[in-house]
Amino acid sequence: MEYRNDTICAISTPPGISGVALIRVSGNKSIEIVSEILKSKKPFKTAKSHTIQFGLIIDGKQVIDEVYVSIFKTPRSYTGEDVVEITCHGNTFIANQILELLLQKARLAEPGEFTQRAFFNNKIDLTQAEAVGDLINAKTKKSHQAAIEQLEGSLHHKIEELLNQLTEYRTLIELEIDFLEQDVPDIDIKQLGKDLQNLLRELKYLSSTGDEGLILKEGLKVSLVGAPNVGKSSIFNAFLKTERAIVTPIPGTTRDYLEEAIALRGYLVRFFDTAGLRETSDHLEMLGIQRSYEIIKNSHKVLFIIDGKENNQEFEKLKQLVEPDKIIKVLNKADLFSIDKLKVFENKGFVTCSTVEKTGLKKLKDFLIKNIRISDEELHSGILNNTRQIAAVKRSISSLDKAIKSIKNDLGFEFTAFDLKEASSALEEVIGKITTDDILNQIFENFCIGK
């Protein structure tokens, strides 16, 4: 564990059902970072310590939630640093969204890091300090052990393999920089760019399995979109009737959507009946539609339902909001069409079903879980299955992206090297490997160096 005083954040309440959830932010930039995503009456930046503000958490123009925000300025806070606590509705979904926004500027806290900071800023006493010491020890050892155990499977090897590749590329670049007068093979920078692209693809795949790992844990989110009266609710209900409905950990609150969950072939599937994406002048309806945007954006699958009438406007909007492979086009009320007509729809990629005649539902279910690539077995053998790991891989992806750009823009090898080193460190975090830099050893082993 490193000792930094950059700004960190984490959800402090346990996941699951609760009235409210609490997100804690600590560090010298915490007030600034929160103020960037908070819309409040008075400017949050100038708010006094130990006060509570009411406001909206926004992502650009999108409202995420109504929240209460408490502010504790240094040194009168739990950690001794500037601390901001955001109280939002007790919905893991929402809390995670807010966390993600914060993570654009802050870092996810390590286990015990808030307490650790409290300790180093003299906020807790000696006896507590020893307890913290044990805690840190236990956490570090445990998490290291956990990292090993969790990742003993193929994924661990995969990451090691990716790291080895990165090391190889870094070696080539360092060779160019430090040993330029040596008779070593010239770097093929175009090839390197291509290789990095391939690596990027692999990392992105890895990150997507991570997202799927989360699906297994938190459920597959499916939202239903369509014009009024196309039969969204009847499909919604048909799923609930044919499969075992289960109590979701997410309370279906007073929001403008319905949420129900079922167990479908071993997967938790959560359905959201939304207000759709239509234009409207009705104020109340507009609020509902705004919420729909958020739900749809965060869904793993979207059932776009029609009953025969074209609904292009809404479909176009949907395509802007989610990746095309997430959308399943559904023609409901199949019983009203001739077989030939149905064929036409099917050729256009529609799944046809009828809630009245109870046809096509099975096919729809198949479609929902078709693309979940991870088996239960794989999950147990180790997958990126927590936000921390996924975040690390995503950071690695972002650094790799920069490296590729640096090559494209001909910035200079040392900048590419810098990006690649970042990408490596992020991956090392995933498997809990602490490496000393052995690039020079690689060079001496593999290349004849020296005049």
Added chain:
Amino acid sequence: MDKYDVIVVGAGHAGIEAALASARMGAKTLIFVIKIETIGRMSCNPSMGGPAKGHLAREIDALGGEIGRAADLTGIQFRMLNKKKGPAVWAPRSQNDRTLYSIQMHETLESQTGLEIKESIIDEILLSKDRKKVTGVKSNLGEKYFAPKVILANGTFLRGKVHVGKVNYSSGRAGEPAAEKLSDSLIKAGLHLERFKTGTPPRIDLRTVNYSKVDEQPGDENPQGFSFYRDIKLNNTVSCYLTFTNRKTHEIIKSNLNKSSLYGGYISGVGPRYCPSIEDKVVKFSKKERHQVFIEPEGKNTFEGYVNGVSNSLPPDVQKKMIATIPGLEKAAIIRYGYAIEYDYIVPDEIKATMETKKIKGLYLTGQINGTSGYEEAAAQGISAGINAVLSLDKKDPVYFDRSESYLGVLIDDLVTKGTNEPYRLFTSRAEYRLHLRQDNADERMMPTGYKLGLVEDTRWQKFKKMKEVHNREMEFLKRTTCKISKDLKEPTKYINLLKRPEISFDDLTKYGYKIPDDVTEDIKNRLSLEVKYEGYLKRQLAEIENFEKLEHTNIPENIDYMKIESIAYEAREKLNKIQPTSLGQASRISGVNHTDISSLMIYLKKNKLLKKG
């Protein structure tokens, strides 16, 4: 009785900087050299700089050292290496006139007030009765010289042994006597000595080279040197030449391996992997069909040439045959044969970051004696030892160079924290904060410290300040001023945004109405362009440095008994006890000390109220 403030033993690249820094800071200083003519001898190739080493030379110069100035004054060819890579790794390099370099350094030492030169072999260090303090040195003639600070800069002279084939003899460098007895005195003082080896190639008569068969490598059109604010006129007067070994060369080497000192089993010391002998290259990379050979002139007034790339310890007849297989060198006459040299070094965990030994107060070790290689590496340690010896004499706080601030810091921290198991050489990849440690900004990083210490003359300091002033003024201007409209612009923008574009150079700004004032030098233009164009990367690097500094400036007091801290793993305790780190940052870099150990250490320090922010 002869009494001094500081005694320096050895007048190579380390000793010179140590003695000059010491004298310039006002200490009465005495420097010993075995032979006067060899002051500042370039005993390896007649060249200075290159990646990391050129950076280091610039840093030492900015700090008030001599190496950069001497290299500029005696340079016969200058090249900026890595020009095609990015600006952080551009590296100045020079070929130097070996004889002139020595003369230049000799003159500098002679003209330095407060510095006395003496030709003598030192046999012994003198210790206090409790053997915990150094009091002086004793020569082979039995004379004693006293000083509270003794800086050893013996290079490869400690029990130096030269090998050529089966033949070997005691020598510090070909043709010069070794320091035979000093090692015993150091071992008696309790220091841990080990053995390294290195080697040199043969030197040839340049008049016997067939130049039609080798490739010429000329110097740069606009030569750039090492020294800041001295306005030395640089001259390119020679070229280097490139040729290659071939299968025939390799066959001769392979069939004579048993005659090589290295492969015949006559040498036990460990050599550097980055600078292998030609025997090593041929054996370890047997698939490689040829190896580079550079022919480097040794000076303006000599026909001697250094055959870089074929360092070896083969017997003379084999060397002759081998050289004759190389295109262009078929008829080359060898002036001096190549040789390998074995020597004692002191394992660097014996010293602190101030270069003072942990066991004996007042004794400083610097240069190749600490297991490093290279003129620049030696000079860097020398200036650091000189500075810290005098600061300690004056009862002032030591100067630590940290890794985020200079290559000098990287070098010293690597040595004292990680140690080395081969002759240590600096590479840019050893520096975590490479984007910040550039050769162009070495003055900004080092000069303020050098000036404060009294090592940088006022005239240079004024020029530096002027540069900063102009630089800051122009940066403000770029940020604030909107450019004039031009055809290729949709709407006017601030100059800084224009300069950010990869395709627009500083001079291009004139097309958009920028009148470049006369005091904006090429150097300032380069700095501004670099800072603007790479702003994103430099910011990310600075953020990393900020994190690094936190731990680095959390000091650990001296004399902690780590064995008592049971929450730390046993192996880590042993390591910590040996290294005695001065900061949590340094502790965290010791191999075998993990994050958990650092947590435990922090808690221990905190509990015992020993944790201090530096």
